[in-house]
Amino acid sequence: MEIFQQILFVAALAVVIWYITQRIRLISRAINLGRPENRFDHANERLKTMVLVAFGQKKMFTNLLVGAMHFVIYAGFIIINLEILEIVLDGILGTHRLFAPYITPIYPILIDVFEVLAFGVLAVCVIFLCRRFVTKVSRFQQERHREMTRWPRTDAAVILIAEILLMIAFLTWNASDSVLRDRASSGSLGHYGELRGIVPDFLISQFLKPLFANFSDTGLVGYERTAWWLHILGILAFAVYVTYSKHLHIAMGFPNVYFSDLQPKGEMQNMPEITKEVQLALGLPVTTDPNGSQSNDNGEQPAEIGRFGAKDVQDLKWINLMNAYSCTECGRCTSACPANITGKKLSPRKIMMDTRDRLEEIQRGWKANGNDYRDEKSLLNDYITPEEINACTTCQACVNACPININPLDIILQLRRYRVMEESEAPASWNAMFSNIENNMAPWKFSPSDRFNWAEQVNEVK
Amino acid sequence: MTQDVKTYTVPTMADMAASGEKPEILFWVGCAGSFDDRYKRVTIAFVRILNHVGIKFAVLGPEEGCTGDPARRAGNEFLFQMQAMSNIQVLNGYNVRKIVTACPHCFNTLKNEYPELGGNYEVIHHSQFLQALINEGRIRVKDGQPFKGRRITFHDSCYLGRANKVYEAPRDVLAALDADLVEMKRVRANGLCCGAGGGQYFKEPEPGKKDVNVERVEEALSTGADTIAVACPFCMTMMSDGVKNKNKEDSVRVYDISELIAQGQGL
Numbered sequence: 171m172e173i174f175q176q177i178l179f180v181a182a183l184a185v186v187i188w189y190i191t192q193r194i195r196l197i198s199r200a201i202n203l204g205r206p207e208n209r210f211d212h213a214n215e216r217l218k219t220m221v222l223v224a225f226g227q228k229k230m231f232t233n234l235l236v237g238a239m240h241f242v243i244y245a246g247f248i249i250i251n252l253e254i255l256e257i258v259l260d261g262i263l264g265t266h267r268l269f270a271p272y273i274t275p276i277y278p279i280l281i282d283v284f285e286v287l288a289f290g291v292l293a294v295c296v297i298f299l300c301r302r303f304v305t306k307v308s309r310f311q312q313e314r315h316r317e318m319t320r321w322p323r324t325d326a327a328v329i330l331i332a333e334i335l336l337m338i339a340f341l342t343w344n345a346s347d348s349v350l351r352d353r354a355s356s357g358s359l360g361h362y363g364e365l366r367g368i369v370p371d372f373l374i375s376q377f378l379k380p381l382f383a384n385f386s387d388t389g390l391v392g393y394e395r396t397a398w399w400l401h402i403l404g405i406l407a408f409a410v411y412v413t414y415s416k417h418l419h420i421a422m423g424f425p426n427v428y429f430s431d432l433q434p435k436g437e438m439q440n441m442p443e444i445t446k447e448v449q450l451a452l453g454l455p456v457t458t459d460p461n462g463s464q465s466n467d468n469g470e471q472p473a474e475i476g477r478f479g480a481k482d483v484q485d486l487k488w489i490n491l492m493n494a495y496s497c498t499e500c501g502r503c504t505s506a507c508p509a510n511i512t513g514k515k516l517s518p519r520k521i522m523m524d525t526r527d528r529l530e531e532i533q534r535g536w537k538a539n540g541n542d543y544r545d546e547k548s549l550l551n552d553y554i555t556p557e558e559i560n561a562c563t564t565c566q567a568c569v570n571a572c573p574i575n576i577n578p579l580d581i582i583l584q585l586r587r588y589r590v591m592e593e594s595e596a597p598a599s600w601n602a603m604f605s606n607i608e609n610n611m612a613p614w615k616f617s618p619s620d621r622f623n624w625a626e627q628v629n630e631v632k
Numbered sequence: 633m634t635q636d637v638k639t640y641t642v643p644t645m646a647d648m649a650a651s652g653e654k655p656e657i658l659f660w661v662g663c664a665g666s667f668d669d670r671y672k673r674v675t676i677a678f679v680r681i682l683n684h685v686g687i688k689f690a691v692l693g694p695e696e697g698c699t700g701d702p703a704r705r706a707g708n709e710f711l712f713q714m715q716a717m718s719n720i721q722v723l724n725g726y727n728v729r730k731i732v733t734a735c736p737h738c739f740n741t742l743k744n745e746y747p748e749l750g751g752n753y754e755v756i757h758h759s760q761f762l763q764a765l766i767n768e769g770r771i772r773v774k775d776g777q778p779f780k781g782r783r784i785t786f787h788d789s790c791y792l793g794r795a796n797k798v799y800e801a802p803r804d805v806l807a808a809l810d811a812d813l814v815e816m817k818r819v820r821a822n823g824l825c826c827g828a829g830g831g832q833y834f835k836e837p838e839p840g841k842k843d844v845n846v847e848r849v850e851e852a853l854s855t856g857a858d859t860i861a862v863a864c865p866f867c868m869t870m871m872s873d874g875v876k877n878k879n880k881e882d883s884v885r886v887y888d889i890s891e892l893i894a895q896g897q898g899l
Contacts, residue, residue: 434740434744435796436790436794437740438705440749441713444710447710451714452714479707508844508847509840511844512827512840512843513842515838561838563790563825563829563844564831565825567794569794570821583705583707586705586707588707590706590708599834599835603702603834604703604708607698607700607702607703612667613698618694621667624665624666628641628676
């Protein structure tokens with residue numbers, strides 16, 4: 171029986187590891203569709219940002235209470251995972267609480283900490299479910315935000331309920347195990363008695379012990395095994411599910427912050443390929459691009475200049491695509507967006523969700539038709555409409571609001587560049603503004619020679 | 633001296649160069665500062681302050697052109713770079729080192745986006761410039777000036793605030809006025825846009841339930857302020873229009889911070 175469980179466990183573990191490896195490959199292949207750009211520079215600054223924003227969750231604390239609650243889940247996730255190590259080794263070796271005899275003095279302290287965190291995670295997940303579905307925090311509601319369709323709402327519920335179930339499994343497993351230790355005085359219950367006197371009751375689960383008072387010994391062993399298996403299989407299933415979910419941020423958040431923008435938020439990225447054209451047009455000497463940003467990491471020059479701006483995900487930079495996979499769809503960006511607040515169709519969250527949806531559509535195409543498959547669709551028009559991108563005030567509120575430094579604005583601006591430079595599809599009044607700048611050196615129809623006329627009024631009494 | 637007639641001068645870089653002089657700073661006026669009737673008053677107020685404190689400055693006058701900011705944000709990178717390179721040729725031709733401007737969009741573009749195209753200058757916003765003058769004691773707002781008891785709220789411009797993290801300078805300038813400063817709910821990094829940026833100023837807004845400037849003015853009015861202080865020509869127009877939309881133009885005024893300082897100086 172023991173060995174059967176061990177084989178089953180190793181098999182489950184192997185399948186999950188294999189499957190997740192496939193998922194990681196597929197996702198990194200999708201991210202690498204983006205244009206190359208070196209973001210491995212300024213390691214110290216990047217590391218500092220990652221420590222503060224990702225590990226320290228600095229931006230989550232804009233709202234102190236929500237920040238603290240999210241921190242409980244985050245800390246719980248990281249710290250309880252230490253226990254997973256023991257659980258996995260127990261599963262492989264067929265042991266029971268492998269570490270307890272070796273670290274006897276601190277073992278109960280560790281488990282107590284895990285239990286307190288588990289209880290915290292459970293409580294916060296219940297509160298978060300209430301925020302979504304009972305008190306109905308506005309940014310999660312479909313009535314207010316059209317991108318919050320059935321799947322994103324279901325996804326959020328699945329994640330929260332799964333975490334609640336996992337924590338219940340963990341706590342009741344400890345409780346049933348404690349009861350088994352109590353009963354195993356005569357050594358009748360096999361290994362359950364071995365830790366008697368070594369492992370005491372735990373901080374939270376001791377209060378759950380009465381639940382199991384009426385269980386028979388067999389029933390109790392059955393529950394203990396079931397809870398153990400549900401907990402670990404749940405975690406493995408969760409790990410697979412996460413790769414399909416908005417919840418992928420638990421892994422992607424860290425690299426995403428590390429590689430996030432370092433320049434001032436107001437700075438738009440230069441297009442060196444245009445600099446050359448403009449220098450030629452103005453009869454200026456053509457300077458070589460100081461950053462070599464046309465070459466990729468290997469220093470290779472692209473065979474041809476791609477299109478100006480972005481029509482589809484391949485035209486975006488890889489960081490934009492990593493952003494899309496890191497987005498948790500929390501909607502802080504959209505709540506801060508002046509266009510969205512005043513009822514325009516633009517939602518920065520939708521920009522990120524559309525980008526990921528488009529990438530996943532391409533992935534489905536690869537699976538069905540081979541890795542060279544290209545469909546006829548594009549991010550612009552099939553997912554994001556011109557009406558949305560035209561409504562952006564480039565105020566950077568979305569960029570500022572994102573707890574993990576995602577930049578929806580960068581995508582919007584690249585789509586605009588495509589619309590204007592490749593399709594000449596700007597709103598008519600923008601075209602008028604362009605021609606004014608071109609002809610009059612000002613966005614309005616004033617004669618450039620009148621530009622200094624204001625100085626005549628400088629001595630006039632107001 | 634029988635009569636205190638103030639005479640303000642506005643030298644151009646061309647004048648200066650002709651007489652072999654070099655100004656301390658170049659005042660970048662910007663298109664709104666040059667052509668917009670309301671913002672021309674801000675330009676004049678700032679020039680009067682510069683004259684008053686005796687700073688050797690110059691403007692480009694007719695040689696100045698749009699920085700290209702609205703074209704770039706709307707997606708027209710060609711036009712932006714044409715503008716940028718023409719301006720950089722002029723600025724580098726005069727060997728300009730230090731630029732002050734009252735427009736956060738010009739400020740952001742000159743400061744952050746011109747270096748990559750060959751234009752390297754020390755660029756400061758007029759709020760920072762005024763803050764320095766106040767700190768150095770070169771501007772002292774006299775007691776009993778018209779600000780006592782007035783309530784002023786400051787509207788953060790996106791391209792000054794979030795874009796470049798200049799939050800305190802305009803507030804320090806206003807603090808020198810000895811008025812009652814009140815903050816809106818969404819301020820500094822969380823400040824709400826006036827609705828003009830990203831080329832929005834130059835087109836009709838997309839369909840929605842409200843205009844952004846109205847949303848922002850409602851927030852400003854809720855503070856009970858009688859003065860909305862701005863530090864950007866586009867915020868100026870949007871906030872003024874919003875105040876009109878709410879029929880409050882008789883009781884609530886929109887001023888640039890340099891106008892308030894000029895008023896305080898009796899300029």
